[in-house]
Amino acid sequence: MMTEVRSTDSVTIIEKDSVNGSECSTHRNSKHEAPKVGEYEAISGPIGYNSFPNDPDFAALVRDVEVALDSGLKPQLSPKGTSGCYFVKDKNQKIIAVFKPKDEEPYGKLNPKWTKWMHKLCCPCCFGRSCLVPNQGYLSEAGASLVDEKLGLGVVPKTKVVRLASETFNYSAIDRAKARTKRNIYNRVPIVGKHFNRIGLPPKTGSFQLFVNGFKDADYWLRRFDNEALPESTAKKFQLLFERVVVLDYIIRNTDRGNDNWLIKYEPASTKPLSPNQNDEDEEWSVVDNPEIAVAAIDNGLAFPYKHPDEWRAYPYHWAWLPQAKVPFSKEIQDLLLHNLEDSNFVQDLCDDILELFSHDKGFDRPTFEKQIAVMRGQIHNLIEALKKQMSPVDLVKMPVLTLHRRRHTIGRTRADSDNFMRSEPRRTPFFSWC
Numbered sequence: 316m317m318t319e320v321r322s323t324d325s326v327t328i329i330e331k332d333s334v335n336g337s338e339c340s341t342h343r344n345s346k347h348e349a350p351k352v353g354e355y356e357a358i359s360g361p362i363g364y365n366s367f368p369n370d371p372d373f374a375a376l377v378r379d380v381e382v383a384l385d386s387g388l389k390p391q392l393s394p395k396g397t398s399g400c401y402f403v404k405d406k407n408q409k410i411i412a413v414f415k416p417k418d419e420e421p422y423g424k425l426n427p428k429w430t431k432w433m434h435k436l437c438c439p440c441c442f443g444r445s446c447l448v449p450n451q452g453y454l455s456e457a458g459a460s461l462v463d464e465k466l467g468l469g470v471v472p473k474t475k476v477v478r479l480a481s482e483t484f485n486y487s488a489i490d491r492a493k494a495r496t497k498r499n500i501y502n503r504v505p506i507v508g509k510h511f512n513r514i515g516l517p518p519k520t521g522s523f524q525l526f527v528n529g530f531k532d533a534d535y536w537l538r539r540f541d542n543e544a545l546p547e548s549t550a551k552k553f554q555l556l557f558e559r560v561v562v563l564d565y566i567i568r569n570t571d572r573g574n575d576n577w578l579i580k581y582e583p584a585s586t587k588p589l590s591p592n593q594n595d596e597d598e599e600w601s602v603v604d605n606p607e608i609a610v611a612a613i614d615n616g617l618a619f620p621y622k623h624p625d626e627w628r629a630y631p632y633h634w635a636w637l638p639q640a641k642v643p644f645s646k647e648i649q650d651l652l653l654h655n656l657e658d659s660n661f662v663q664d665l666c667d668d669i670l671e672l673f674s675h676d677k678g679f680d681r682p683t684f685e686k687q688i689a690v691m692r693g694q695i696h697n698l699i700e701a702l703k704k705q706m707s708p709v710d711l712v713k714m715p716v717l718t719l720h721r722r723r724h725t726i727g728r729t730r731a732d733s734d735n736f737m738r739s740e741p742r743r744t745p746f747f748s749w750c
């Protein structure tokens with residue numbers, strides 16, 4: 316299916332195009348054509364454009380998906396949402412991940428949901444978010460996962476930037492025509508065709524989030540919990556998980572956390588026979604399984620604003636209306652976070668990791684990035700205070716927001732950490748505070 320030809324300074328990868336049976340080649344000159352910033356180039360495996368040397372498990376999953384796509388398996392476009400959101404599968408048709416290509420985001424040039432596009436055109440004040448960097452939702456998705464992992468929250472399904480190609484994705488007519496023409500040339504005049512860098516549709520860059528099984532929209536379970544109270548230990552566990560979603564959203568200043576954008580898995584207590592061979596008379600030997608509860612914060616593409624919302628809409632955190640938001644932050648979350656958040660080196664490391672991630676985008680702009688980080692540092696500042704004083708999430712969202720901009724250092728002077736940042740507080744309040 317695939318041949319890899321190596322020479323001293325270049326790698327040529329020939330892949331079989333499953334849809335048309337033709338071959339597709341990727342040629343790279345490793346000495347002279349280093350991957351450019353802004354393009355996640357193939358540096359790795361024989362099929363893939365993706366390399367995750369520090370995360371072999373994730374790399375293996377991405378590879379399973381690449382193999383499935385290569386064999387013609389089609390991803391499934393999610394009917395929900397405002398953009399291209401695809402469920403990608405392995406060769407056994409098992410959904411592995413949710414892939415959102417950058418160019419199919421609400422502001423992407425190839426967004427397949429044209430009705431949403433009309434909405435954007437006709438009603439921009441309800442659609443756009445002027446506080447966000449446009450068309451970088453995939454980075455926000457991956458950034459949320461990075462923050463989650465770094466803080467040990469464990470509520471965001473692992474998300475990274477990946478490049479994938481499939482007939483199912485939305486391509487421009489030109490891209491499709493180019494791919495057809497190249498394929499024809501390759502088939503008819505292979506000697507010419509083999510000089511093409513790539514045959515087949517171009518891979519799309521996007522966020523690749525692991526799919527979590529057995530979860531439903533939080534909205535569904537929250538309504539059920541209103542009527543049937545959770546057992547005490549499960550309610551306690553849920554409260555701790557809820558706090559983690561709050562912390563994540565607050566730090567990344569998520570502007571889209573409706574109760575349809577986080578998921579809950581709940582398996583009520585059940586009884587089952589001690590052994591599969593048991594008969595009805597042995598019922599007293601049944602054991603009771605503890606109820607299981609888990610949460611997943613998905614759809615994190617509208618976070619990391621470069622300023623606090625200050626015009627039309629407030630983009631509130633919808634969890635702030637839940638009863639769980641009135642409960643003071645727990646000792647557990649204090650212990651998990653405070654020592655890290657108060658450590659300026661830890662926070663700087665976090666910012667550096669986000670910089671490394673975001674700087675790969677073609678539209679990356681350093682001054683805008685600094686503003687995004689200033690918002691995040693302001694959020695962390697408030698969160699530290701709220702955790703220390705054991706305030707509740709409701710109290711946290713009522714705190715006046717601020718941004719912390721790094722000052723330029725004067726050479727030769729050592730400053731106290733508090734002197735390193737310039738604090739500012741936005742004055743205008745949004746017109747709509749409930750949406």
Ligand SMILES: Nc1ncnc2c1ncn2[C@@H]1O[C@H](COP(=O)(O)OP(=O)(O)OP(=O)(O)O)[C@@H](O)[C@H]1O
Nearest residue numbers: 393395396397398400413472524525526527613614
């Ligand atoms: N990681 C995941 N695991 C399981 N299911 C998921 C995952 N991500 C998304 N889904 C499912 O797909 C649906 C759409 O996902 P998502 O909300 O991320 O898409 P979207 O197109 O960005 O929508 P929106 O318009 O809300 O931004 C979700 O409601 C959820 O049911």
Ligand SMILES: [Mg+2]
Nearest residue numbers: 396575576614
């Ligand atoms: Mg959604």
